[in-house]
Amino acid sequence: MSTKHKETPHIKPNGVEIAETILLPGDPLRAKFIADNFLEDVVQFNEVRGMLGYTGTFKGKKISVMGTGMGTASIGIYSWELINVFGVKNLIRIGSAGSIQDDLNLYDIVFAMGSATDSNYAHQFNLPGHYSITASYELLEKAKKVADEKGYPVRIGNVLASDVFYNADPTAMERWSKMGILCAEMESAALYMNAAQAGVNALCILTISDHIFKHEKTTQLERQTAFTKMMEIALELAE
Structure with a gap:
């Protein structure tokens, strides 16, 4: 759709089109x-x-990419406005x-x-119970097919979207781990809920940047530029 004349307090495209498919890294770089x-x-x-934020083409298909910052509040704002x-x-x-x-x-x-x-985040929807937060199966199925074609092994499962980076409870991650949670990040829940309410598709593709229990980690530059396999998978999802 054309974004001409549309803007928000946080996104000002100046008439540049935002594609119907967008990649959302946390880091704008x-x-x-x-x-x-x-x-x-x-x-x-x-x-x-x-x-x-940028719009271009990948293999002839229009696609956009924009940073969202860190945490529920930030991706909640940007994804709501984009949708x-x-x-x-x-x-x-x-x-x-x-x-x-x-x-x-x-x-x-x-x-x-x-x-x-x-x-x-779910409190705003005033639901009469607990909401199961899931990805779009349509995007998940497409992404798995792309990964298989490229020969990129992936893990599929439940992740933790936490509001807390420096947790005062040192046992919290151990308890999430025992429930089969694969890894921790900070954005997927808000993204999935915003997409579900609006009837659009959302998927979170992650690269492991550190291991919380083993105290292993990648560098800031590696997180910015070296996580190319997930980028290649996501780019193939352009409509």
Whole structure:
């Protein structure tokens, strides 16, 4: 859809189109890396608050990419505006996560089929019970097919979307791990709930950047530029 004349307090495209499929890294510099290295005919559509956004083509298909920042509140704002103001239909978060399983290692790729959370984001929907937060099966199925074709092994399962990065409870992650949670990140739950309410598709693709129990981690530069396999999978999901 055309974004001409549309803007929000956080996204100002100045008439540049935002594609119906968008990749959403947390780091805006990862968005720039994707635009510079994977897309053709690139035009920048956002720089408000330093949250860089670009639209271009990948294998002839239009696609956008934009940073979302860190945490529930940030991705909650950006995904809501992209869906409800700019008409985005497919939102693919490509982020980093901390492993909490012994057999899930640095650089492994995870598809978040479900999103457990300690956030209270769902309270706004006034639901008469607990909501099961899940990915779009349509996007999940497509992404798994792409990964298989590329020969990229992936883990599919439940992840934790936490509002807390520095947790005062040192036992929290151990308890999530015992429930089979693969890894921890901070955005999938809000993204999935916003998409579900609006009837659009969302998927969270993660690369393991650190291991919480083994105290292993990648560098900031690696997180920005080296997680290319998940980028390649996500780019193939353009309509």
